[in-house]
Amino acid sequence: MLAFESVGSADKPAIVFLHGLGVSRWMWSEQIQMLSKDYRCLAIDLPGSGDSHTLRWPGFDGAADQIAKLIRSETGKAHVVGLSLGGYVTLRLLERHPEIISRAVVSGITIIPLMPKPVMSVLSWLMAQSVGWKWVGRLSARMMRLDPDATTLYLRDMARLDAGDVRRIYNEINEERALRLTGDSAKSLLAIAGTREAAAIKKSLAILAQSDDGIATGWVDNLGHIWVADDVALFTRVLQEWIEDHATSLRPASSGEDPLAIHA
Numbered sequence: 001m002l003a004f005e006s007v008g009s010a011d012k013p014a015i016v017f018l019h020g021l022g023v024s025r026w027m028w029s030e031q032i033q034m035l036s037k038d039y040r041c042l043a044i045d046l047p048g049s050g051d052s053h054t055l056r057w058p059g060f061d062g063a064a065d066q067i068a069k070l071i072r073s074e075t076g077k078a079h080v081v082g083l084s085l086g087g088y089v090t091l092r093l094l095e096r097h098p099e100i101i102s103r104a105v106v107s108g109i110t111i112i113p114l115m116p117k118p119v120m121s122v123l124s125w126l127m128a129q130s131v132g133w134k135w136v137g138r139l140s141a142r143m144m145r146l147d148p149d150a151t152t153l154y155l156r157d158m159a160r161l162d163a164g165d166v167r168r169i170y171n172e173i174n175e176e177r178a179l180r181l182t183g184d185s186a187k188s189l190l191a192i193a194g195t196r197e198a199a200a201i202k203k204s205l206a207i208l209a210q211s212d213d214g215i216a217t218g219w220v221d222n223l224g225h226i227w228v229a230d231d232v233a234l235f236t237r238v239l240q241e242w243i244e245d246h247a248t249s250l251r252p253a254s255s256g257e258d259p260l261a262i263h264a
Contacts, residue, residue, distance in 0.1 A: 002070055003051030004044040008036035013102070014075035015243070017043040018067070018086025020108070020226075021169060022131075022140070022161065024050025026153050027083075030232045035240065042074060046089065048165045050157055057165035060172060064092035071100050079243045083228055084108040085169065091179060091189075098185035103243045107192045108225050110204040113174045124170035128163035144226060179213070186213035190242045196224035216242075 005025055015035065017028040025043035032041040045052035047063055058066070067089060071078050079102050082090035087106035094104055114120065130136045137158045141151040181189070193205045209217040220227045220234070228235040 002044055002047065002055070002066055004042055004070065004074075006040065006042050006074070007032050008038075008040040010040055012038060012040045013243075014040045014042060014071075014078035015239075016067070016071060016075075016078045016080045017041065018046060018080065018082035018089050019043070019049065020084035020086060021049075021166070022158055023154060024052075024157050026050075026150070027229065031228070031236050031239075034232070034236045038240075039079075040075065042070075042078070044070065046085065048162055050160070053157075053160035053162075056162065057168055059168070060088050060092045061096065063089045064096050067093060068097040068100055071097075076100070077102055079103045079105075081105040081239055082107075084225065085173075088173065094185045094189060095180050098182060098188075101185070101188060103188045103190070105190045105192065105239055105242055107194075107228060108197065108201060109191065110173065110198075110200045111179060111207060112176050112200055112204055114198065114200045115174065117174065120170060120174040124167045124174075127170060128167040131158055131161040131163055131166055134159075144229075179208075179215075181213060181215075183214065186215050190216045190218065190238075192218045192220060192238070194220045194223040194225065194227040196222065198225070201225075 003025075017025065017032065019025055019027045024045045028041075028043045032043060035041055044067060047055040047066060048057040057063070067080075077100050080090050080093060081104070082088070084107070087109040090104050090106050091109065094101055115123070134155060137155045138151070140158075141154050144154075146154055179186075191205055191208050193201050195202075205217055205219070208215050218238070220231075223230050
């Protein structure tokens with residue numbers, strides 16, 4: 001069974017948090033602290049990560065099915081938020097199990113390849129080989145400006161990753177794939193990216209903004225891939241406004257519009 005942590009009253013609306021690759025549910029601790037008064041917050045360790053590290057990575061579809069099973073057993077229905085790896089799983093949840101999701105927020109995802117396949121093949125191999133190298137983990141932790149406690153957790157999570165899983169995840173991320181969302185599930189989705197994101201992520205957001213599906217989109221100025229941690233208060237505000245249907249400014253009036261800027 002997937003490991004998870006639940007904070008907040010069971011009679012409150014539920015928010016499920018899905019983390020990025022190389023970390024686990026601890027990455028959402030500050031957001032949960034801010035939201036748990038008004039929501040039941042469930043932070044889940046994805047298969048192969050954190051305290052779910054003994055479970056092999058089942059692919060995005062398989063991970064989504066496991067998350068759906070947990071949501072059904074714990075809350076019946078929930079809002080879902082995912083960063084990067086967790087964002088891809090959230091998209092598959094919307095496709096495969098739309099009936100259990102109220103609203104969803106994803107950040108740092110692509111719907112086009114991140115890079116040419118030969119380059120990704122080499123990069124995924126290198127990343128897979130380096131998961132147990134502490135010096136690589138410490139360098140990454142410094143680049144993400146993690147505090148000492150978070151660095152300890154990050155190094156633990158990196159060491160727990162399976163090299164084969166890491167390679168499969170990167171190669172799966174790099175596949176081009178159109179979203180298969182119904183009208184209601186598309187309208188429940190908010191996709192966000194920082195303006196300092198990778199080019200493929202920014203291009204993917206622009207494509208989503210110009211679709212006719214009704215997906216809401218937004219840019220976060222001057223922040224990058226982990227903006228949800230770099231500006232916790234801003235992320236928490238945007239998430240809460242979206243799931244409470246107050247963020248009407250994020251809804252495109254018509255297809256062809258650019259994503260709207262989100263400011264602190």
